[in-house]
Amino acid sequence: MMVESKKKPAKGGDKKANRRGAARLAAVQALYQMDIAGAGINDIFAEFESHWLGSEVEGEKYLPAEAAFFRDIVAGVVRDQIDLDPVIDNALARSWPLKRIDAIIRAVLRAGTYELQNRKDVPARVVVAEYVDVANAFVDQDETGMVNAVLDQLARKFRAEEFVRIE
Numbered sequence: 001m002m003v004e005s006k007k008k009p010a011k012g013g014d015k016k017a018n019r020r021g022a023a024r025l026a027a028v029q030a031l032y033q034m035d036i037a038g039a040g041i042n043d044i045f046a047e048f049e050s051h052w053l054g055s056e057v058e059g060e061k062y063l064p065a066e067a068a069f070f071r072d073i074v075a076g077v078v079r080d081q082i083d084l085d086p087v088i089d090n091a092l093a094r095s096w097p098l099k100r101i102d103a104i105i106r107a108v109l110r111a112g113t114y115e116l117q118n119r120k121d122v123p124a125r126v127v128v129a130e131y132v133d134v135a136n137a138f139v140d141q142d143e144t145g146m147v148n149a150v151l152d153q154l155a156r157k158f159r160a161e162e163f164v165r166i167e
Contacts, residue, residue, distance in 0.1 A: 020122075021130060022065035024111065027073035028134050031107035034078070041078050045071060076114045084113050091150045091157075105143055108135045112151045116158050124155035124162045 030044045039047075049067060077084065088109050089098050098106060112131035116124060128151045135147040156163050 019066040023070040028107045077110045124159040
């Protein structure tokens with residue numbers, strides 16, 4: 001049960017950034033599938049690694065994804081979800097708790113929050129921009145604006161040192 005992206009697959013070289021972007025997109029789709037269909041992590045890894053990562057899907061060739069990065073995001077979100085969800089809830093407007101957010105946006109916010117907390121090797125601004133781009137593949141601009149606002153708020157909370165202005 002894949003959520004259909006309205007975005008065309010990335011074209012171009014097999015650069016590390018492109019492979020990580022593809023891994024983020026696949027991770028969000030995997031987390032969505034786990035949330036909606038109740039699929040287990042081992043089944044998700046097997047399905048995505050054999051059928052989706054770097055494959056042709058519905059006639060479109062997708063860039064190879066960095067499989068280790070994909071696995072880290074998915075496994076990390078699954079492992080830390082009990083801690084991630086309250087953090088995201090606190091960043092959302094009080095009238096819109098995470099459980100009321102569409103499943104694909106929940107997956108985007110969980111993956112982005114996990115990466116902000118755990119992948120210090122990736123600049124916070126890159127994480128926020130990448131997940132806004134992933135969200136844009138599935139939803140309209142209002143929802144991507146909310147993703148941007150929540151992830152930016154969390155980036156400034158977890159990585160304040162990256163946002164200090166040098167005068």
